[in-house]
Amino acid sequence: MASPSRSNPNYYFHWVRDSGIAVKAILSLYQSATQPAARQRYFDLLMDFADFSRHIQRTATQSPAGLGEPKFTIDGEPYSGPWGRPQHDGPAIRAIELTRLAFVLLSEGKRELVREKLYDAKLPTDSVIKTDLEYISHHWREPCFDLWEEVWGHHFFTRLLERTALIEGAALAMKLEDAGAARWYLEQSRALGDELLLHWDPGRNHLVATRELDGRPSPRSGLDSSVVAATLGGYATEEDLHPEGGCVYPVDQEQVLATAAALESTFEAMYPINDPSRRIEGTAIGRYPEDRYDGYRGDSLGNPWPSLTIAFAAYYYKLAERYLRLERAVLTSTSLPFFQRLPLEDARFRPGEELRLGDPRFDEVVFALRRKGDAFLGRVHHHINPGGSLSEQMNRFTGHQQGAPDLSMNYAAYLLAAGMSGHLPSSR
Ligand code: NOJ
Numbered sequence: 001m002a003s004p005s006r007s008n009p010n011y012y013f014h015w016v017r018d019s020g021i022a023v024k025a026i027l028s029l030y031q032s033a034t035q036p037a038a039r040q041r042y043f044d045l046l047m048d049f050a051d052f053s054r055h056i057q058r059t060a061t062q063s064p065a066g067l068g069e070p071k072f073t074i075d076g077e078p079y080s081g082p083w084g085r086p087q088h089d090g091p092a093i094r095a096i097e098l099t100r101l102a103f104v105l106l107s108e109g110k111r112e113l114v115r116e117k118l119y120d121a122k123l124p125t126d127s128v129i130k131t132d133l134e135y136i137s138h139h140w141r142e143p144c145f146d147l148w149e150e151v152w153g154h155h156f157f158t159r160l161l162e163r164t165a166l167i168e169g170a171a172l173a174m175k176l177e178d179a180g181a182a183r184w185y186l187e188q189s190r191a192l193g194d195e196l197l198l199h200w201d202p203g204r205n206h207l208v209a210t211r212e213l214d215g216r217p218s219p220r221s222g223l224d225s226s227v228v229a230a231t232l233g234g235y236a237t238e239e240d241l242h243p244e245g246g247c248v249y250p251v252d253q254e255q256v257l258a259t260a261a262a263l264e265s266t267f268e269a270m271y272p273i274n275d276p277s278r279r280i281e282g283t284a285i286g287r288y289p290e291d292r293y294d295g296y297r298g299d300s301l302g303n304p305w306p307s308l309t310i311a312f313a314a315y316y317y318k319l320a321e322r323y324l325r326l327e328r329a330v331l332t333s334t335s336l337p338f339f340q341r342l343p344l345e346d347a348r349f350r351p352g353e354e355l356r357l358g359d360p361r362f363d364e365v366v367f368a369l370r371r372k373g374d375a376f377l378g379r380v381h382h383h384i385n386p387g388g389s390l391s392e393q394m395n396r397f398t399g400h401q402q403g404a405p406d407l408s409m410n411y412a413a414y415l416l417a418a419g420m421s422g423h424l425p426s427s428r
């Protein structure tokens with residue numbers, strides 16, 4: 001469930017998006033578990049999720065084909081009240097996590113299980129991953145509601161995850177002798193990639209979260225932390241899977257870096273708890289500057305969110321990891337604002353420069369990324385409830401937890417980010 005809270009607000013639902021993020025954490029626990037009993041427990045949870053997902057895919061809802069339906073009751077009944085539907089990021093997140101699970105099971109020699117439960121290479125299909133991939137590949141051009149369930153249009157977050165799902169799904173299709181499908185998924189992923197390029201606004205120097213349909217300029221700035229969060233969605237990068245493809249938005253893409261910097265400086269100036277006079281490290285991050293949802297009502301004042309502040313920590317860790325893997329970091333005039341915000345002591349560089357492994361400035365950048373990642377986690381620790389619980393939001397004036405208590409996404413995000421920080425070399 002998104003949260004155990006059954007009223008004010010009622011989050012006692014299987015939200016497809018929230019569950020997909022929780023499953024991402026369970027999968028990583030499964031992969032790192034050493035005790036057989038723990039491994040079995042995570043395995044059972046994953047299988048249960050696959051079965052439950054297949055069940056709700058088959059359930060008639062108010063959204064076409066059922067797959068865009070954003071939330072179900074805990075026992076798998078569709079929510080029948082009015083809601084922002086359809087939402088298309090949920091099936092994408094679900095497909096990404098289940099595809100990853102399929103690869104893990106294949107590496108354990110469980111090919112039959114994968115074919116039976118996850119991907120059957122048939123049309124019409126009776127398997128959960130292929131059902132999602134067919135839906136995504138045929139419906140991504142249609143507008144939908146965004147992940148915040150408020151805005152109708154074409155969304156960077158939704159589309160980047162749809163694209164990731166198609167690319168990783170195509171790799172699985174290839175492995176399971178479904179080459180025609182793989183080709184179709186890749187073709188659609190390329191067309192999606194072209195659409196994603198339209199989200200860049202060079203005038204504002206950041207990616208814009210939503211492209212609206214009527215062509216009228218949006219009253220919103222378009223700045224939205226979901227853009228940065230979306231880049232955390234994938235596992236393999238596109239280069240790993242399809243060398244000819246070229247990756248559109250890895251974490252070190254200059255437009256993503258510029259967007260991260262713009263979000264940080266905006267939220268820093270906007271939320272009083274971020275005021276430097278309070279001397280708390282790590283910027284608390286919210287959804288978007290114009291947000292008015294306070295966790296209870298939509299006509300109030302938005303706040304920073306633990307899950308998004310943790311997502312920024314994960315972003316910095318993933319960026320450090322990527323630079324270490326590539327053994328270089330490139331600085332451009334677009335990404336300059338990002339590097340200017342890093343806590344660097346002596347490193348000096350100019351746009352157009354490439355820092356390589358072995359250059360002391362490269363090490364300094366990597367360590368600064370790690371330190372900043374730690375600071376975002378530290379920020380969440382600073383405002384955590386005495387018993388260690390986290391709610392959906394942190395009050396912008398006091399830092400107190402508010403909105404849905406024990407939001408599952410918080411704990412999933414925390415587990416994932418903490419796991420990533422453990423893999424990086426420690427700071428000097
Ligand atoms: C509101 C958030 O905007 C949405 O993304 C989330 O799925 C639900 N709460 C449930 O946590």
Ligand code: NOJ
Binds near residue numbers: 293
């Ligand atoms: C509930 C949604 O989940 C949330 O994202 C949205 O901001 C509020 N409703 C607005 O009222």
